[in-house]
Amino acid sequence: GWNMEDVLEEEIKVIKALVGPEDHVICALSGGVDSTVAATVVHKAIGDRLHCVFVDNGLLRYKERERVMATFESDLHLPVTCVDATEEFLSKLKGVTEPEMKRKIIGKEFINIFDIFAHDLEKKVGKKPAYLVQGTLYPDVIESCPPPGSGRTHSHTIKSHHNVGGLPKDMKLKLIEPLKLLFKDEVRAMGKIMNIPVAFLRRHPFPGPGLAVRIPGDVTAGNSLDILRQVDEIFIQSIKDAGIYDEIWQAFAVFLPVKTVGVQGDQRTHSHAVALRAVTSQDGMTADWYYFDFKFLDDVSRKICNSVRGVNRVLLDITSKPPSTIEWE
Numbered sequence: 012g013w014n015m016e017d018v019l020e021e022e023i024k025v026i027k028a029l030v031g032p033e034d035h036v037i038c039a040l041s042g043g044v045d046s047t048v049a050a051t052v053v054h055k056a057i058g059d060r061l062h063c064v065f066v067d068n069g070l071l072r073y074k075e076r077e078r079v080m081a082t083f084e085s086d087l088h089l090p091v092t093c094v095d096a097t098e099e100f101l102s103k104l105k106g107v108t109e110p111e112m113k114r115k116i117i118g119k120e121f122i123n124i125f126d127i128f129a130h131d132l133e134k135k136v137g138k139k140p141a142y143l144v145q146g147t148l149y150p151d152v153i154e155s156c157p158p159p160g161s162g163r164t165h166s167h168t169i170k171s172h173h174n175v176g177g178l179p180k181d182m183k184l185k186l187i188e189p190l191k192l193l194f195k196d197e198v199r200a201m202g203k204i205m206n207i208p209v210a211f212l213r214r215h216p217f218p219g220p221g222l223a224v225r226i227p228g229d230v231t232a233g234n235s236l237d238i239l240r241q242v243d244e245i246f247i248q249s250i251k252d253a254g255i256y257d258e259i260w261q262a263f264a265v266f267l268p269v270k271t272v273g274v275q276g277d278q279r280t281h282s283h284a285v286a287l288r289a290v291t292s293q294d295g296m297t298a299d300w301y302y303f304d305f306k307f308l309d310d311v312s313r314k315i316c317n318s319v320r321g322v323n324r325v326l327l328d329i330t331s332k333p334p335s336t337i338e339w340e
């Protein structure tokens with residue numbers, strides 16, 4: 012393997028040489044490991060000529076915005092603007108039930124918000140941003156012609172769910188991809204050298220469309236987002252408390268748009284069912300459902316029904332990928 016201290020030093024040198032002294036650079040932070048490490052590398056190279064944005068699309072997990080902003084600001088001192096676009100996203104998603112349509116609307120709205128951020132920045136600094144930082148990793152890169160030996164190539168096309176295709180066209184942004192030769196474990200090692208908290212570097216992946224792919228049907232109906240956030244938080248916190256978070260590739264709750272009859276106290280209830288999903292995987296392409304022990308599941312199920320209003324039934328998803336996908340949409 013490579014020495015990550017050397018790779019980091021070299022990467023900083025390359026970025027310093029690439030970005031002109033008057034140039035400004037923009038980056039969208041998702042709250043995930045890759046964009047955070049990429050931005051931190053660039054910040055080390057060019058300081059506050061890097062301008063990051065974090066968009067709250069109203070589809071984030073419990074206290075996610077507060078938590079990642081605290082890491083960006085207090086731990087990493089990244090220059091980041093937080094945009095609360097909850098209203099913009101949720102108003103456009105109202106009544107939409109088709110999964111691909113939901114994804115399309117979310118992707119398009121993200122580009123709108125990013126476009127506004129880039130143009131506001133242009134007004135502020137009096138110059139169009141020149142570069143865009145992306146947290147592309149080596150596995151995202153499609154090798155066109157692998158050379159003999161161990162050298163890694165980096166000619167590639169950008170994956171369709173990366174938002175670069177729709178970025179402000181009049182800006183002609185060039186890409187900076189400081190992680191494009193690295194694997195995930197190398198990205199974590201680089202993050203650790205730069206003092207990114209280890210708990211942050213171990214976070215499970217989270218999809219761009221957020222909780223929208225974990226609520227079949229209209230995500231704005233009733234209080235489904237609020238219920239899902241509470242259930243998910245209990246599940247994830249229990250997994251952390253049990254010391255099994257790092258064994259799992261991804262774990263989350265799913266809101267089911269179905270009500271069943273229950274009995275809580277001496278009352279009959281007509282409330283929602285939720286599903287729990289946890290999988291192990293190498294790369295997300297295939298996955299196996301995770302074997303929890305029954306005592307753990309029993310505790311989580313009780314905790315959820317006792318503390319989340321509107322839920323009276325907990326199911327466990329015991330399907331691998333294939334035939335299922337990891338997300339429910």
Ligand code: XMP
Pocket residue numbers: 114172216217218219220224261295296332335336337338339340
């Ligand atoms: P699936 O559900 O296809 O997911 O088995 C495989 C991995 O990809 C993530 N995922 C997404 N990530 N935008 C993203 O950024 C998306 O639209 C999206 N759909 C799925 C999923 O969380 C899992 O890690």
